[in-house]
Amino acid sequence: MSTLFEKIGGEAAVNAAVDIFYRKVLADHSISHFFETTDMAAQHARQKSFLTMAFGGPNNYSGDDMRTAHAPLVARGLNEDHFNAVAGHLQSTLQELNVADELIAEVMNIAGSTRDDVLNR
Amino acid sequence: MPNIYFNEQAIECAENESVLDALIRHKIDAPYACQAGICQTCMLRCSEGEISADAQSELKPNLRTLGYFLACQCKPQSDMHIELPDSKQLYVSARLLEKTALSPTVTRLRLQTATPMYYHAGQFINVKRHDGVIRSYSLASLPSEDPFLELHVKRMPNGDLSNWLADQFEVTDSIDIEGPVGDCFYSCETTQQPILLVGSGTGLAPLVGVLRDALHNHHAGPIKIYHGAFNQQELYLHQQLSDIAAQATNVEYHRIITGEMPEEIVLKGRGCDQALNDNPDLKGWKVYLCGAPAMVKSLQQRVYLAGVSMQDIHTDPFETRDMHKV
Numbered sequence: 480m481s482t483l484f485e486k487i488g489g490e491a492a493v494n495a496a497v498d499i500f501y502r503k504v505l506a507d508h509s510i511s512h513f514f515e516t517t518d519m520a521a522q523h524a525r526q527k528s529f530l531t532m533a534f535g536g537p538n539n540y541s542g543d544d545m546r547t548a549h550a551p552l553v554a555r556g557l558n559e560d561h562f563n564a565v566a567g568h569l570q571s572t573l574q575e576l577n578v579a580d581e582l583i584a585e586v587m588n589i590a591g592s593t594r595d596d597v598l599n600r
Numbered sequence: 601m602p603n604i605y606f607n608e609q610a611i612e613c614a615e616n617e618s619v620l621d622a623l624i625r626h627k628i629d630a631p632y633a634c635q636a637g638i639c640q641t642c643m644l645r646c647s648e649g650e651i652s653a654d655a656q657s658e659l660k661p662n663l664r665t666l667g668y669f670l671a672c673q674c675k676p677q678s679d680m681h682i683e684l685p686d687s688k689q690l691y692v693s694a695r696l697l698e699k700t701a702l703s704p705t706v707t708r709l710r711l712q713t714a715t716p717m718y719y720h721a722g723q724f725i726n727v728k729r730h731d732g733v734i735r736s737y738s739l740a741s742l743p744s745e746d747p748f749l750e751l752h753v754k755r756m757p758n759g760d761l762s763n764w765l766a767d768q769f770e771v772t773d774s775i776d777i778e779g780p781v782g783d784c785f786y787s788c789e790t791t792q793q794p795i796l797l798v799g800s801g802t803g804l805a806p807l808v809g810v811l812r813d814a815l816h817n818h819h820a821g822p823i824k825i826y827h828g829a830f831n832q833q834e835l836y837l838h839q840q841l842s843d844i845a846a847q848a849t850n851v852e853y854h855r856i857i858t859g860e861m862p863e864e865i866v867l868k869g870r871g872c873d874q875a876l877n878d879n880p881d882l883k884g885w886k887v888y889l890c891g892a893p894a895m896v897k898s899l900q901q902r903v904y905l906a907g908v909s910m911q912d913i914h915t916d917p918f919e920t921r922d923m924h925k926v
Contacts, residue, residue: 498909498910501910502907505904505905506905515901520910523910
């Protein structure tokens with residue numbers, strides 16, 4: 480019985496998805512200001528960790544990490560709409576890569592489970 | 601709070617403070633430049649204590665083994681005894697073979713080391729004067745063709761080392777160098793991949809190295825090089841690049857004069873946008889961006905949005921300490 484991470488294609492799938500996903504996020508002016516930093520390579524690496532987690536891969540995320548990391552963004556106005564926009568870009572990235580619908584649903588479930596921590600609720 | 605002992609002087613390091621920040625806060629004169637873990641000028645040696653992994657991840661294995669680490673990337677968790685690098689371990693001496701003014705502000709230095717240095721054109725080295733002042737300079741030479749290391753030194757407004765190199769460092773004099781460092785070099789997976797090279801000022805030095813290395817490797821895909829300079833005189837390799845473009849059918853050379861643009865555009869890092877406007881779809885390209893940090897950072901994001909994969913974007917922002925002072 481293989482895991483979601485294996486079914487979706489493992490690290491190669493993450494590598495294929497991260498460029499497309501981060502590009503969509505940066506091009507979306509309703510959320511790009513949360514993602515623009517002086518160190519673009521580091522931000523790109525962070526998106527890769529996030530996708531690995533959402534794909535059910537090995538990761539070190541905890542709910543508390545999520546809260547701490549996003550608290551400054553919440554203070555700057557990060558809200559439900561922004562979260563949904565990012566989730567939408569994740570979904571369309573996976574569709575673009577022709578990932579099967581049932582796997583996309585599983586990924587969106589994992590991503591959705593972080594909502595309260597990300598928004599510090 | 602952990603203590604750091606610098607030459608046996610105890611210095612308290614605040615929580616989440618890097619070794620470099622603690623040294624600066626205590627007004628200790630340690631070398632540094634970029635403060636971002638790139639230039640490696642702040643390298644120190646730890647004789648006792650634990651080094652955080654981040655502070656060594658970019659160093660060569662032999663330097664790691666010897667206890668070297670980057671002070672700007674090291675946040676001590678426990679006491680550390682540290683010292684300045686042992687020059688004999690880290691630096692080699694290089695002799696000046698030739699010094700030529702290429703423009704009113706740019707001087708070309710050609711150096712020779714006793715044993716040839718293994719490097720890729722476009723990487724950089726750290727140059728250390730006898731009094732300990734260190735600055736980074738990119739390598740414009742090609743190891744397979746040039747029997748010397750070539751640097752392009754631009755006079756900085758408050759440039760301690762750059763003006764000294766241009767005015768007082770003479771042929772047959774020696775200076776200490778360390779390196780090479782960085783991933784800004786020719787590394788295409790196929791010889792067909794299109795390459796975009798954009799440099800402002802002496803950001804051209806690593807790019808001409810990459811360009812020559814690409815041609816040396818019989819690169820067949822298109823190579824477009826854009827040089828941004830304040831005025832015509834500062835297009836300091838105009839003849840050489842025109843000649844290369846005339847000989848190699850896949851090479852295009854474009855000039856950008858930034859002095860004719862509104863200053864605000866240049867300060868925002870948009871002085872070299874022509875490179876992107878000419879090539880709006882960059883999917884599958886390899887891109888090298890070198891020179892003014894504002895330009896490098898602005899174009900990095902814009903070429904990424906234009907379709908370049910993150911791993912195909914090589915940047916070398918010339919962060920200098922002298923610029924921070926201005």
